[in-house]
């Protein structure tokens with residue numbers, strides 16, 4: 333009789349029950365008493381089915397153990413010793429991969445001089461001051477980008493405007509949206525728009541335009557005055573809080589056609605997650621707030637150290653707990669980092685690549701060069717064609733071949749890899765000088781945060797399964813719209 337052994341999983345608890353996060357399938361499996369007994373029995377050893385039945389006969393009847401073994405085999409929580417359940421051959425995506433989102437850097441200029449900004453600091457990839465790229469995208473280039481997106485996308489396409497400070501090129505943004513809508517209608521496709529802005533240039537007519545055109549807006553903001561003004565400053569060193577606060581309030585009052593979110597950059601000097609969250613949701617009324625640690629080399633004093641990541645994780649856990657209590661009562665909570673991860677867990681996302689960059693998402697520089705994503709726009713080393721000549725499919729295939737999780741050997745024993753897959757290419761480029769390396773400096777943080785989200789997921793599965801079932805309904809609704 334064949335010997336059985338444990339496969340790769342991460343065990344966690346939620347709502348007083350036990351669960352497994354099954355790494356090969358990225359599925360969540362609830363463990364009952366006999367299931368736990370079988371896994372405990374197989375901890376560090378192998379054993380045949382009969383030996384398991386014998387070993388556990390004092391606690392469970394034989395048919396129940398055999399049934400449990402079958403369930404665990406089907407879930408791939410255990411397997412036959414002689415048949416290794418490896419990753420299998422490297423599976424590259426089918427090409428040409430459809431383009432889903434195009435991020436247009438409509439300018440590489442900014443009216444702020446945020447100390448930590450990757451575009452202007454020592455960590456920059458593209459020289460936006462003295463380099464070859466134009467400072468502003470022309471209307472012609474933007475229209476070529478629209479044509480490319482509509483040619484390469486499925487029935488729904490997403491266009492995101494980015495910068496520099498996006499609204500410095502509002503005239504091109506405005507005319508591009510009108511052009512894109514007309515072209516999309518002619519092609520029988522739907523196109524959706526969003527932008528990211530530092531809010532300094534918002535004015536009544538711009539806000540009305542954004543509301544009327546249902547443009548998704550994300551505001552880059554770091555929280556209360558003392559935190560915002562620490563890094564988000566004008567070129568003369570003045571803080572931006574006083575300028576942006578009234579404009580954001582007007583935006584949130586007027587723009588009701590799409591929920592508006594804030595995106596916070598955390599540094600070693602501004603890790604105050606709960607205070608920032610409260611300020612942005614209660615003082616301003618943002619629908620949701622997402623936090624990301626600053627991308628920078630470890631030498632920068634504002635870089636987050638290991639200790640800082642621990643602090644950040646502790647604060648994320650506190651706010652995650654608050655999210656959970658709201659979700660149990662079907663109340664909205666805007667901590668988007670939890671919601672996004674819960675959705676990925678629920679959908680069983682298992683990534684060969686950390687994000688859509690170079691896959692369904694591409695960036696476009698002011699001159700129309702296509703890049704892996706907006707953070708690489710204008711970099712010759714990360715160029716994947718131009719909006720005029722189209723996506724360089726060979727370069728794209730090469731990029732995907734080189735960045736597959738199968739080649740990130742350090743990640744092969746990590747249970748969090750279905751969701752992390754090595755992490756952001758830009759972060760890796762800044763840290764290690766190459767997009768190909770996994771971000772091993774923040775693994776503990778990633779695993780800690782993923783474990784927290786799994787626990788929240790487990791607890792919701794027990795206390796309010798309807799909340800997580802919403803992710804299926806949202807998906808079904810989105811498909812119905814298509």
Ligand code: SF4
Nearest residue numbers: 743746749752754775
């Ligand atoms: S980067 Fe770290 S956390 Fe992410 S998959 Fe690799 S080993 Fe795991």
Ligand code: SF4
Nearest residue numbers: 687689705756757758
């Ligand atoms: S590579 Fe990094 S910055 Fe670019 S899309 Fe992916 S996660 Fe975002």
